[in-house]
Amino acid sequence: MEAYRQEIIVGAVVIYMLFCIATGLWAMRRTHDSSDFFIAGRGLGPIVVALALFSSTLSGFGFVGGPGLVYSIGVSSFWMVVISSIGYAIGFFLVAKRIRMIAELRDCLSLPDVVAARYGSEAVRFLMAVTIVLGVMGYLATQILAMAVVMQAILSGTETFADIGLVSCVVISSAVLIFYCVTGGIIASVYTDVVQGAIMIVAGSLILMTAMSVFEGGMQEATSIILADDSEAMMPFGAAGVMASLGWFFVFGLGLAGQPHLITKMMMNKKMTDNRNILPMSLFGYVMAALLWISIGIIMRAAVIDGVVDPLALPDDAASTFLSVFANPLLAGIVFAGLFAAIMSTSDAFLNIGTAAIIHDIPKAVRGHSVKNELFWARVVTVLLATVAAGFALYSHFADATLVALLGAFGWGTFAASIFPVVAVGLNWRGASVAGAVTAISAALLINFSVQLAGIVLPYGISGPLVAFITSMVLFIGVSLVTKKPVLAKDIDRVMQI
């Protein structure tokens, strides 16, 4: 089997891509209008929503960047993972019920729709939609580039595709992505999420078992090796230090309830009462999948220090090196398919919310109504958005990475800082005002952009998104408290008391 390792990996990835195409075609038959395209007609069952929710949380970053971070800075990056129980709990306490109620009451298709209904303000809708579009462009470009780079690495290991170029890989991966996004919309996305989730749970458990067998003394031997080399790397705050760690705890924990691609999924379940089951199921799935992140990173750092493996050229090579050195070819195939699944389903979710912002929310905010024939335009804009993002990805790779890096900064932290106060707090506090919401979003964008543009390095590893998040929370509540108490629409007022 070892002799066919590359073929097995390529085979697993090809099977997954064919599955995506088939899912797109199947989902197309269930997509009749823009409500189906954007929020699956609010008809999904609890298992589907739970798997979609946790697998969207872990994009390709969970497979590649996560283990790479543990390899690089040790336990510091555990904080991004161990906050999951707090993050999911807060997300459900604050968002799940009310977003679902408002979505049904006002027939909302997107997060900006919900926000506009809550605040009765098109300005808040517009700001939220613009934030989403900017973030989506950055996320999408980096996801497409990651997918193409991994595909090139896999294919170049075979005889037939040894000389395949990055442009070809971008074209192939984008074509599959566009096909199933355009045909199946969010329905295709959530069902590929289900497969991704299942793969990740299985892969996480198998990878943990493989990792435990690398050293005779199991995980304890690996952690002892790291501890002996640099104790701080293996202690709770890792090599990056206490404030970097606690910053991640804050931004990734609370910030989960500010991620548009995640909280939009809280609008999709059929029954509100399913929420009580979705929360523990999502959390269980995430914990199982996160085993992959932690175990690969720890084993690779210990293996390099101990001389079992040569030092890596890049920290992000940790997962692929682990799979090629320690994992059974079949397991490697499953994990690589899972990696593609993670990247594609996250990309699809972003394409979906980005498209909704462009054809539904921005026109509504500016002209008072959405475009006619939303489903048709949704498909057209999905193609355009993916094509522009693929162009960005190639431009960033071959010419100048600044633009994509800048948009990439509109990642998790910016969404957390700008969306969490307005949505998570705003949906539960009737005193939240339009002025508070506009101030919070603007301040979060301004601080994140300024820190990124000016290349400001804060002391003790304090991150820009942490500063932006705390500032936007203080401004949101403070400005709302000092401005006139808002008068809510009657139905929204009643929903907020339930």
Added chain:
Amino acid sequence: MTRGIIYWIFAICSLMGIILLVIGLAETVPNAGGLPHPEFPGMVVGEDGAARLEHIGGLAFAFNALLLTLVVCLAILGVSERHRSPKFVVAMAVSLVIMLLIWWAMFSTHQEFLRTGETGYFMGFPIPTAWQMYGTWLGAIPLVAIYTLGFRHFIFTEADEAEFNALLKECQQEENQD
């Protein structure tokens, strides 16, 4: 007591902002955010942990204690005022105490390691890291349990469901009349 929860949230966030400012102005150390590994490119080392916490250790402890308090306050905010019964508030307070105890155990065992250079192991990890890894993960399970098991008591009762359905009907009727 929980009617003014938003003021508590505001006060906690403001305090956290002040702590962040004080940390930002505190005397810094060269390895505060880690240094490149002398042997392996791409790896970062933390080196002297005691030095890194010398000026900001207490502030960092307070920062995370406030963060955990904020988490519980936000969870309370997410529950309708009419369902914030004494039973619910007690359950939330117990959750907070558990999370704070875990944080204290993690921090103090780390401090002890920095003093003595010795540590035991629990399920593959040094004790302080095990508190972080397993403790933090499990510390929020009471919150998850309150949500899941208390769903029909605190989150979305049968009366809430009936009220929401009635509201939906009213809105649909109004729409039809229009």
